[in-house]
Amino acid sequence: MSSLYKWNFGPVLENLDVLWAGALGTLRLFVICVVLGFGFGLVVGLGRHARSRWVHLPATAFVEFFRNTPVLVQILWFYYALPILLPFQISPLTAAALGISLNSAAFSAEIFRGGIESIDRGQAEAARALGMTAAQAMRRIVLPQALRRMLPALTNRGIEIFKMTTLASAVAYVELLQQGKLLSSLNFNPIETYTVIALVFFLCLFPLVQATYALERRLGRSDA
């Protein structure tokens, strides 16, 4: 049966504008989630590193909660459940951005914490001995060194975020997969449409992954 299938990419290629709109939506969601996810992840990671239990316990609770619940459930919850509890509507973009960003914050917080704790304690001590505040020592001395070590892990996280954007199709946010669903149901050609969608993702991410490997090799070399 499947060997007799006659491939026809015509209808997909005639609707490139639809896919283009989806690609822009994917990109927009990706940028928002990377900025919010990593930004908040740094805050939570510093919180987990903090000595005061009033800071590190909530940070730990946040990480554990969002690491151990599926992103798809979070997105659906933000979209369908939160508006019942709060007096305003939530757009598909907001729901998806919240779910993916919070999940990414939880995972990247662990990367930030690990990176910070991997830096020799003597570095912060030397900074404090010069008379820097704890914040100055973190910003000027510890974080720049930690970021270098974390770069490969953070890039991996970024790739995960890119792929997670497809979950936004569950709340009908206009991104690549959502547009693919639309096209395949209009033209009854799921094979061609989803093949193209998968290829688009591959063509976006493969170079990025290669760049990560190159980066890891470079950092690995100069660390020695």
Add this chain to the structure above:
Amino acid sequence: MTTPAASATQPLLRVRGLEKRFGDHAVLRGIDLDVMPGDRIAILGASGSGKSTLLRCLNFMERPSAGVVELAGQAIGRTAPGKGADTTGERRYDEAELTRVRQRVGMVFQQFNLFPHMTALGNVMEGLRTVRGQREAEAHTRAQAELARVGLADKAEAYPARLSGGQKQRVAIARALAMDPEVLLFDEPTSALDPELVGEVLRTIRSLAEEGRTMLLVTHEIGFAYHFASRVLFLHDGVIHEQGTPDQVLRHPTEPRTRAFIERHREFDF
């Protein structure tokens, strides 16, 4: 720099009843010490005697469990509520106050702790820029002068990974000096060095002594302590076991433990 008016009368550092416990383990058990301006104090003792901890309590890398440290007449921290104005008990320390104290008390570490992501010059400039808020040009000039003082003007653009251990420690000394500390603390500055690199660091420290700087040095180099120090402390089990001039403590020790320690260290002299 020290103010000459205060130098004759007032200790730069005055330590009373200093104690430090880590859990149940008492590392320092009551230290009294006056450091006068221009004093060069060598602190000796077996490992575990508390000498590094004493040094680290003086710039509050460790917070004392009890006792008072005064810097130029100012007691650091305040008594905990409910306690009298005595020297016993744990004091409350304000992080901002400790940061200001550390700006006046420099420290050089056994492991150098240079910032690996900055050049030698960048390391020396860092405190001037971040802590002092100096402009780039001003900090650059000062840092360059400090590197020249330790004989490393030509290594300004080198990263720490490209420097020998002795060079790293001299950059670390320049980094501390750039902040114009009133007291300099050296925590075993040559213990992580290959023997052939010890000399260049000790010569640098000796040149500072000749400028009349106030310094405390924890060391295992007894020979250097003899020539360097104006006073020698021998620590044992968290207290000052014996102290005096280098000649008294190192050549004519009265306490059996001091004598045994010095004999052990001279066992393979020739």
